[in-house]
Amino acid sequence: MTVEHASHPVPSHVGEVIVEARGIEKYFGDHHVLRGVDLDVRRREAVMIIGRSGSGKTTLLRCLNFLEEPTVGSVEIDGLRVEAAPLRARSRAHQEQIRQIRLRASMLFQEFALFPHMSVLGNCIEAPTRVRGIPRDEAVGLAEKYLAKVGLIEKRDEYPARLSGGQKQRVAIARALCMEPKVLLFDEPTSALDPELIGEVLHVMEELAHEGTTMIVVTHEMHFAREAADRVIFMEGGVIAEDGPPEQILNSPREEATKRFLRRFLGEDGPPK
Amino acid sequence: MTAAELRPARAPILDDIVAAQRRRRRWFRGQFIVVWVVLVGIIGVFLWSSGKVSWDFIFQSGPYILQGAGITILVSLVGIVLAIVLALLGALGRLSSNAIAYSLASLYVSLVRGTPLLVQIYFIYFGLAFAGIRLDAIPAGIIALGFNYGAYMTEIFRAGIQAVPRSQLEAAQALGMPERLAFRRIVLPQAVRIVIPAIGNDFVAMIKDSALVSTIAVTELLWRAQRVGRSEHQVLAALTIAAVVYWGLTIIFSFFQERLEKRMARGDR
Numbered sequence: 001m002t003v004e005h006a007s008h009p010v011p012s013h014v015g016e017v018i019v020e021a022r023g024i025e026k027y028f029g030d031h032h033v034l035r036g037v038d039l040d041v042r043r044r045e046a047v048m049i050i051g052r053s054g055s056g057k058t059t060l061l062r063c064l065n066f067l068e069e070p071t072v073g074s075v076e077i078d079g080l081r082v083e084a085a086p087l088r089a090r091s092r093a094h095q096e097q098i099r100q101i102r103l104r105a106s107m108l109f110q111e112f113a114l115f116p117h118m119s120v121l122g123n124c125i126e127a128p129t130r131v132r133g134i135p136r137d138e139a140v141g142l143a144e145k146y147l148a149k150v151g152l153i154e155k156r157d158e159y160p161a162r163l164s165g166g167q168k169q170r171v172a173i174a175r176a177l178c179m180e181p182k183v184l185l186f187d188e189p190t191s192a193l194d195p196e197l198i199g200e201v202l203h204v205m206e207e208l209a210h211e212g213t214t215m216i217v218v219t220h221e222m223h224f225a226r227e228a229a230d231r232v233i234f235m236e237g238g239v240i241a242e243d244g245p246p247e248q249i250l251n252s253p254r255e256e257a258t259k260r261f262l263r264r265f266l267g268e269d270g271p272p273k
Numbered sequence: 274m275t276a277a278e279l280r281p282a283r284a285p286i287l288d289d290i291v292a293a294q295r296r297r298r299r300w301f302r303g304q305f306i307v308v309w310v311v312l313v314g315i316i317g318v319f320l321w322s323s324g325k326v327s328w329d330f331i332f333q334s335g336p337y338i339l340q341g342a343g344i345t346i347l348v349s350l351v352g353i354v355l356a357i358v359l360a361l362l363g364a365l366g367r368l369s370s371n372a373i374a375y376s377l378a379s380l381y382v383s384l385v386r387g388t389p390l391l392v393q394i395y396f397i398y399f400g401l402a403f404a405g406i407r408l409d410a411i412p413a414g415i416i417a418l419g420f421n422y423g424a425y426m427t428e429i430f431r432a433g434i435q436a437v438p439r440s441q442l443e444a445a446q447a448l449g450m451p452e453r454l455a456f457r458r459i460v461l462p463q464a465v466r467i468v469i470p471a472i473g474n475d476f477v478a479m480i481k482d483s484a485l486v487s488t489i490a491v492t493e494l495l496w497r498a499q500r501v502g503r504s505e506h507q508v509l510a511a512l513t514i515a516a517v518v519y520w521g522l523t524i525i526f527s528f529f530q531e532r533l534e535k536r537m538a539r540g541d542r
Contacts, residue, residue, distance in 0.1 A: 067443055090370070095452070103449040113444035117462045126458065127448035172444075179448055 011230050015043030018214060019105070019183055024063050024073035024084075026056070026238075033059045034070070035238035041183070044212035048225040048246070051235035052261060057218045060235065061185050064216065065105045066098040077104040078182045103131070105183040106176035110191050112168040114160040120147065120171050121156040124178045132179065139178070146174040150204050166197030170204055184208070186217040202228075222266060226250055234258045326510040334501045338514050341494035342522065348415050348493060349480045355419025356426050356479075357472065363427030364434055378427065385424030391485055393417050398489040414486030421482075422475055426468075429475075433468035434460060466537055473530035477523050484519070494518055 019041035026034040034056045041047050049057045062068040064075055070084035082097045115123050124143035128134045134142070147153045150170035160168055169189055176184060186205065190198040202224045209215060209228040219225060225232050225246055232249040234242040236257045242249055253259050320326050359381075366378025385393065397420070398413040408416070437460045445455035487496035494515050502511025 065447060067447065099446075099449055099451060102447055107443075107447035109440055109444060109447075111438075111440055113438075113440040115441065115444070115459055117466070127445075127450055130454060130458065131449045175448070 011045075013212065014045045014230060017041070018043045018078050019064065019216070020076040020081075021060075021064060022074050022076075024060065024070050024075070026059050026063055026068060027071045033238055034063065037073075037238075037240055039064075039233070039240070041214065041216055043182075043214055045214055045230045046209035046228055047216045047231045047233060048229040049216065049218045049233045049235060050220070050222070050225060050249075050261070051241075055235040056238040057235045058187055061107070061187050061216060061218050064185060065102045065107055067107065075101065077101055080104065103179065104181055105185055106179050106181040107185045107187060108169070108172055108176055108189050110188045112160075112165070112172045112192070114163075114168050114172055114175070116160050119157050119159055120152065120163075123160070123171060124175045127175075128178050142178050142180075143174065146177040147171070149177070149207075150174045151200075164197055165193045166200045169193065169201045173201075173204055173208075182214060184213060184215040186215060186219070188218050188220065190219070190221060220265075222250060222262075234261065236261070320509070320513055323509065325507070326513060327507065330505060330507045330510050331514060334505060334507070334511065335514055337501055338494065338497045338511065339518060341492060341497040341515075342518050344411070344491060344493040345480060345483050345519075345522070348411065348418065348483045348486060348491065349476065351415045352418035352422065352479055352483065353472070353476045355415065356422035356475070359419060359423025360426030360430045363423060364430035367427060367431045368434060382424045382427050385421055390417070390421050390482060391488065393421055394485055394489060410486070410489050410491045413489060414483070414491045418479055418483060418486065422479055426472070426475060429468050429471045430464065433464040433471075436467050437463045469537060470530070470534050473526075473533065477526050477530070480522050480526065481519055484515075 017040045019039065021037060021039040024034050024037040024039075025032070037056075037060055039060070049060065051057045059068055063070045063073075064077075066075070066082065069086050069089045071086050072084055074081055074083045076082070080097070080100055082094075082101050085091070085094045088094055114120075115126065118126060121140065121143055124147065125136065125139040128139040128142060129136055144153060144156065147156055150173055152167060152170055152174065155163060155167065155171070160171070163171065173184075189205070190201050193201065198221070202221060205215070205217070206224070206228040209230075217225075217229075229246045232244065232246045233240055234249055234253070234255070234257070236255075242253060242255045242258045248254075249258065250262065253262060363378045363381055366374040367382070369375050369378070394414065394417040397417045398408065398410065401408060401413075441459055441463065442452075442455055445459040446452065450458070483493060484495040487493060487499065490496065498511040498515035499508075502508040505511075
């Protein structure tokens with residue numbers, strides 16, 4: 001299905017389209033998880049994807065940087081277009097294209113996935129030095145800049161095991177920023193956190209959104225989506241069911257499915273019927 | 274009133290609990306020592322009363338046998354290093370999507386685990402000689418031991434690599450790391466931490482299995498014990514000395530292994 005951008009006004013701060021997913025379909029065996037998704041994300045736009053578990057939102061995110069190879073479709077990020085190639089997914093040329101896509105779109109995970117055998121600083125400089133080929137001291141400078149941004153510069157020599165969940169996710173954000181990607185992909189970044197630690201992560205993300213970092217966030221945090229999103233996408237049954245500004249999707253959704261989801265999810269605070 | 278005055282006094286029973294715990298620990302340790310000393314003493318008395326063990330022989334031939342410990346350690350150390358290399362290659366093969374690599378690794382593991390170590394030692398020492406490859410006894414023994422242990426450790430390494438969460442590889446790849454780099458820098462170091470206790474175990478086991486290379490005349494502990502024991506008609510005494518030295522070596526290396534494990538556990542995890 002096609003997403004009609006013309007139907008809602010584009011916020012003035014966003015730029016040209018930088019992520020362009022076309023006709024994404026994904027099967028796990030016979031299970032049709034994504035049933036044809038088109039998605040455009042513009043520069044400096046913060047897009048939040050909501051929906052029930054099993055609606056395909058995480059799979060869509062993982063297809064965008066090919067952690068899952070889509071069965072059909074294409075993804076273009078910052079001018080690099082990669083076609084789904086399930087039959088030659090392991091070919092060297094395709095793997096290299098995927099790697100280039102990942103340099104443009106960095107992923108944050110639910111379970112943080114910091115490297116436990118490296119210090120916080122080591123986590124941050126590993127990929128910049130070995131993948132981008134930046135000299136070590138330059139990479140350290142970069143890491144310090146982004147660690148300061150997430151408020152963890154004093155933890156630079158700690159090992160991940162000594163950090164709280166919230167701190168780990170903030171380090172993971174700094175680590176991703178060190179690659180200076182064009183887009184950040186967040187896969188339920190606060191779902192594995194104790195309730196009292198969620199705020200610090202959302203705070204960092206909100207700051208990034210307001211500074212104009214392009215991001216696509218799969219989340220269950222409706223309040224956060226309302227505050228930080230430029231656009232909210234509701235997914236249902238492997239397609240984008242509704243797409244619009246947060247006020248519209250969260251307060252006065254048009255689709256029955258969206259209304260049902262929000263009613264169940266938000267309970268009393270749900271949108272009017 | 275200060276906060277300190279407000280805090281309730283430390284309950285007196287706490288001191289009694291601590292004292293009781295300490296007593297229990299001391300009692301445990303005491304029993305442990307008694308059991309060991311008594312049982313080892315009984316074995317010693319038994320050997321002594323058999324009349325087949327003479328102090329003269331122990332003092333005269335002990336040093337000669339003990340010199341074999343150096344060879345035993347050398348063979349085991351080089352053997353375990355070879356085994357680690359082979360195990361890593363084997364594990365990569367077993368996890369490979371390349372059919373040839375997988376087949377080779379599987380054949381290696383199956384063949385080595387399905388035949389006795391003694392047969393493997395003969396094959397490498399005598400069998401290869403027929404094929405025109407003449408190895409000295411020590412290299413042949415090292416290769417046989419490394420080859421054998423490498424097969425067993427292949428499965429350990431494979432399990433260790435698989436025990437590293439998949440998200441670690443994904444996180445590395447999401448940062449643009451090619452698969453090989455991600456494996457070498459992210460997955461492998463974590464897998465090594467997981468398998469270190471098992472490597473330690475295998476090293477201690479190899480110290481004892483290295484006795485088998487005495488059969489191809491490597492002048493290690495057991496070979497020397499048998500040789501001098503036979504010529505002096507003190508076989509039992511010579512074997513006893515060898516046994517004590519093997520035991521001592523394993524105790525020493527087990528001690529180091531435990532310390533290493535503790536350090537890894539304490540470290541940065």
